Amino acid sequence: MNKFSAEDALRPRFTAAHKALALRGFVIAGVALLAAAVGFGFVAGVAQGVGYAAAVGGVVLAGLTGACCLLAAFVIRFAALVGRVLLTLALPIFLGGVVGIVVLAWIPALLYERVDGIKADHPGAAVSVAQFEAALTGNAAAARGPAYLAALALWPLQFQLTRDVLAVVGVVGFVSLVAMFGIWWERKVAGRMQSRLGPMRVGGWHGWAQSLADGLKLLQKEDIFIAGADRALFRLAPYVAFIPAMCLFIALPFSAAWVARDLEVGLIFIFAMLGVGVLGVLLAGWASNNKWSMLGAMREACQMISYEIPLGFALLVPIMTLGTLRLTAIGEAQSGGFHTWLAFANPFTFIAAIVFFVATLASCKRAPFDLPEAESELVAGYLTEYSGFRWALFFFAEYAEMFAVAALASVLFFGAWYSPLPASWGAAWADGPLWQRAVHGVLYSGPIWFVLKGFFFFFVQLWLRWTLPRIRLDQVMYACVQVLLPLTMVALLGNTLWLWLVRPGAWLAVAVNLILTAIGGLTVVAMAAIVLYGYLNRRRLVGTMAVDPLPGG
Amino acid sequence: MRGKRVSGAERNRQGMEDKLLQGRPDVLVEVDRDRAGGGLRTEEMLVNMGPQHPSTHGVLRLMLRIDGELVLECTPHIGYLHRCAEKIGENVTPVQFIPITDRLDYLAAMINNHGYSLAVEKLLGMEVPERGRYIRVIMSELNRIASHLVSFGAYGLDMGAFTPFVYAFREREYILDLFEQVCGARLTYSYLSIGGATQDLPEGFPERLAQFLDYFEPKIAEYNNLLSFNQIFVKRTAGVGVISAADAIAWGLTGPCLRGSGVKWDLRKCVPYDIYDRFEFDIPVGLPGGVGGAPREAVVGDSWNRYYVRILEMQQSVRILRQCLQQLPSGDFRAKVPRVLKLPAKETYLEVEGGRGQVGYLVVGDGKAVPRRVKIRGPSFCNLSIASHVCRNVLIADIAAIIGSIDVVMGEVDR
Incomplete structure (x- = not known):
């Protein structure tokens, strides 16, 4: 008879033949896709307007998928x-990833500045x-060496x-790194x-590697469709939520030079993309054909419709103060x-900054505004199915x-990509000897x-x-409507005056x-005093901490 | 030929009508309400909240009739955890029934043991030695703290705050460690039994208990800072699900739910059983807004007060435990219990103050070792009965706030 044994359960589901087939398939697909990417590149070289955008999209899509294959x-x-490598080199890879997030943003900026200067x-x-x-x-007649390779x-x-x-590859890579690191970090902070x-x-x-492992696990999961679900929309929704989130980074300036598209209306673009993401949730x-989801x-x-109004009004304050929608210009003004x-700058911009941050919490569906996916009320809300x-x-x-x-809050209100250290302090070191320039580069990067x-x-x-x-x-x-909106109006009016x-x-x-x-x-003195008071009286304020020996342990 | 295409939502609705409503056409109606003068046409919807839902605390099923976010009607459906506890009680001896009482209110198993033992002892006319009585009170009060901690943590979870839950479980863990030391079990103890406790307290237990109390008492202030007086939490719970004192009594509410409505009734004080008359403690009751540290928005009988009464009760339990430790006598921990207990042909009913209200045991003997009838009064069952009365014209989010503050344990509801 067909008897079940533990061996059957443990036998690998994929045989060597499967593996060889998959290997061959991935290699062929990868090479073909990379070739297609090159083809798209040629098209992009001659195309104009929409054709150019489509071809760039083709290059990126084919190139990335090919590379992934x-x-x-x-x-x-x-x-x-x-x-083995992943396990033995865990720490360096992790730290490399963290450093990579920074370098990914830094190196291109330096390169772009250089290239623009030469051009x-x-x-x-x-x-x-x-x-x-x-x-x-x-030197025009340089010997062909490292300089030639750099050129x-x-x-x-x-x-x-x-x-x-x-830029697109960088955005995709950066967003992936940020999301993976963010999920891991959130769990550590929690x-x-x-x-x-x-x-x-x-x-x-x-x-x-928790995020990595979770991602791999999720990839292997069964693809479930709910009976009665609208299949087309059900498939479409995650992309409608995901793509605008990526697009946010296109207009976000990592520095004066390193911005994928320095849009004249950058702020409006980001505001619009935040709004489009909501469509995915809807x-x-x-x-999902589930009442909780709905x-x-x-x-x-x-x-x-509640948070967008105070958010928009809060944005008006920096726009009015600086007279521009261009994010790099807003950044430059705070250098x-x-x-x-x-x-x-004044009490009213501070109010606007606070309102902006609160409204963005709502726009990201983060606590205390995580109502659409409120676990204790709606199971998992729109994510249920x-x-x-x-x-x-x-x-x-x-x-x-x-x-x-979060980055937008810093661009608009908290000095964008500029160091909090006063620029005048570092001005002398910017032209000093190499070590001074290096220190300046890090502190003011x-x-x-x-x-x-x-x-x-x-x-x-997270906090x-x-x-x-x-x-x-x-x-x-x-x-949003009764508190934040009047507050932003006060901020707007006050800022005008x-x-x-x-x-x-x-x-x-x-x-x-x-x-x-x-x-x-x-304020600084008071805050320091509060922190000191809290630290000195921490036992009385919050009780003993769990590090004490456990009674009866 | 294919018939008329029916959309998924339509099918779902029809199926629900057929299955759930059993031909009650009045429940699902399309209404045309004139709200805010707009004449907005809205459609009511039936939603099943549970039996698998994060905030129904087990297998409670609430059928909600909602109009958008507004809950028009909430009908609790129970019976998903029915295990025939009372029938089992008629087939086993009282000592054998003790483990079944563990599984009624599984968050306060010691108090169930305590109550059933007291009922059987009353039937038998048995005397329990002093030390045994103190052990019972220590265990009951410790378990009350553990039970209220779960209630506090889970209520935070219902309100969307995850952290208080972990803090509550951190402290509960220490209590469970203490229980593990006395009986080896961490949830279903069967430690208190007919005639006293099954074993004596282990060596060093009073010291460790005192250590725990010293550790635990300041933590209550931490909970208050974190959750009780958090502005968002207060806004979510104060004034929500108000149960008047008259309603609470009429519906047979007991425990923190009754006291939250301002009724100063606690069996330990009002009808003292065992040795509770020897201890000094207060009965915390619901506070009106702005009185005794209650926030301005609070109303006697609202969810916040039901929640806060539990916090205050933990403090009172600590007080009782400290007095127990001072008075703890030496001697026997258990009376001489004959191998076979013949229950006299009498009827006895006894109630104790459990974690969620008054746990009552009716035991009828007829001269045999096995009772003729065992009936259990589960306080959660009575407390839950008011849900459909309170959860009316509230928002969906309030359902979690109200059900969480009533704090039901389904094991006790279904028995």
């Missing part, structure tokens, strides 16, 4: 080796490799096509706040150090959006500060998530500056 083939062929010195259609080499060495590597960067492809450890197993050091809720979608719609940050990689896409979108709005500030606000989002209960739907609407009355040179400006300095100083 080859990577998959490599993993299949050298599975044992890959596993500016050589007016003309295209700059030759020789001209690059000359610019790099300062060869930099040469393609002068073309828009190369830059676009690099663990620390709840006196536990969080992920500790996968990968070795502090469970660094589609998901509707297509309630979640309804809540999201309800929440969106002088923390005292030039817009949030500290999603599983596997579709679900993961929603998650990716959420974390990408979280970082994007745009992308590093941009990523750090982004992650700081990201952390604040709130693991501290606060959830608000009720009517309270969200009340808070301020700009008019306290313009530089006005007599009021001196007095106001003195008062503000006094208030700021007192």
Whole structure:
């Protein structure tokens, strides 16, 4: 008879033949796709307008999928080796990833600046490799050495096509890294706040590979469709949520030079993309044929029309102050150090900054505004029927959006990519000897500060998530329309009056500056005193901590 | 030929009508409400909340009739955890029935043991030695703290705050460690039995208990800082699901639900059983807004007060435990219990103050070792009965707030 045995269960489901087939398939597909990417590149070289955009999309899509196919083939062929390497080099890979996030943002910025400088010195259609080499060495007749190789590597960067492809690849890579790191970090932060450890197993050091393992697990899950679900919309919804979240990063300036598209209307573009992402949630809720999902979608719609108004009004304050929608221009205006940050320009911009942050919490569906997926009320809200990689896409979108709005908060109100250190302090070192320039480069580097500030606000989002209960739907609407909206209107009006009355040179400006300095100083002293008081009285305030020996343990 | 195409939602609705409503056409109606003068046409929807739902605390099933987010009607359906506990009681001896009482209110198993033992002892006219009585009170009060901790943590979870839950379980863990030391079990103890406790307290137990109390008491302030007086939490719970004192009594509510409505009734104080008359403690009751540290928004009988009464009760339990430790006598922990207990042909009913209210045991003997009838009053069952009365014209989010504050344990509801 057909008797079940443990051996059957343990026998690998994929045989050597499967493996060989998959290997061959991935190699062929990878090579073909890479060839297609090159083809698209040629098309992009001659195409204009929409054709150009489509061809760039083709290059990126075919190139990325091709690369992934080859990577998959490599993993299949050298599975044992890959596993061993991952396990033994866990820590370096993890730290490399963290450093990679920063470097990914930093290196291209430096390269772009360099290339743009060289192009500016050589007016003309295209700059030759020789001209690059000359610019790099300062000598037209340089010997062919490392400089030649550097020039060869930099040469393609002068073309828009190369830059676009690099930008898209960079955005996709950066978003993936941020989402994976963000998910792992959230779990660690939650663990620390709840006196536990969080992920500790996968990968070795502090469970660094947890997100990776989760992603692989989700990829293998069964593709479930609900009876009566609208299949087309059900499939479409995760992409409608995910793609706008990616698009946010296209307009986000990592530094003055490193921005994929420095749009004239960057702020509006980001605002629009935040709004489009909501559509994915609505589609998901509707297509799932589940009442909880639909309630979640309804809540999201309800929440969106509440938070978008104060969010828009809060954005008006920096727009009015600086008179531009271009994000790089908004950043440039705050280049002088923390005292030039817009949030500290006057009390009304500070109010706007706070309102903006609260409204973005709602736009990312983060606690205390996580109503659309409120677990204790709606099971999982719009995500109820999603599983596997579709679900993961929603998650990716959420974390990408979280970082994007955190970064946007820093661009608009907290000095963008500029160091909080006053620029005048470092001015002397910028032209000093090499070591001084190196220190200056790190302390005043745009992308590093941009990523750090982004992650700081990201952390604040996590912090709130693991501290606060959830608000009720009517309270969200009340808070947004009755509290935040009047507050932003006050901020807008106050900011207008301020700009008019306290313009530089006005007599009021001196007095106001003195008062503000006094208030700021007192605040700093008071905060330090509160922190010190809390630390000294921590036992009385929160009781003993779990590190004490457990009674009866 | 294919018939008329029916959409998934339509099919779902029809199926639900057929299966759930059993031909009650009045439940699902398309209404045309004139809301806010808009004449907005809305459609009511039936939603099953449970039996598998994160905030129904087990296998409670609530059938909600909702209009958008507004809950018009909430009908609890029970019976998913029915295990014939009372029938088992008629087939086994009282000592054998003790493990079944563990599984009624599984979060306060010690108190169930305590109550059933007291009922059987009353029937038998048995005297329990002093030490045994103190052990019973210590275990009951410790278990009350553990039970209220779960209630506190799970209520935070219902309100969307995950962290208080983990804190509550961290402290509960220590209590479970203490229980493990006395009886080896961490959830279903069967430690208190007919005649006293099954074993004496292990060596060093009073010291460890005192250590735990010193550790635990400041934690309550931490909970209050984190959750009880959190503005969002207060806004979510204060004034939500108000049960008047008259309603609470009429529906037979007991325990923190009754006291939350302002009725100063606690069996330990009002009808003292065992040795509870020897201890000094207060009965916390629901507070009106702005009184005794209650937030402005609070109303006597609302969800916040039901929640806060539990927090205050933990403090009172700590007080009782400290007095127990001071008075703990030495001696026998258990009376001499004959191998076969013949239950006299009498009827006895006894109630104790459990984690969720008054746990009552009716035991009828007829001269045999096995009772003729065992009936259990599960407080959660009575407390839950008010749900359909309170959960009316509230938002879906309030359902979690109200059901969570009533704090039912389905093992006790279904028995």
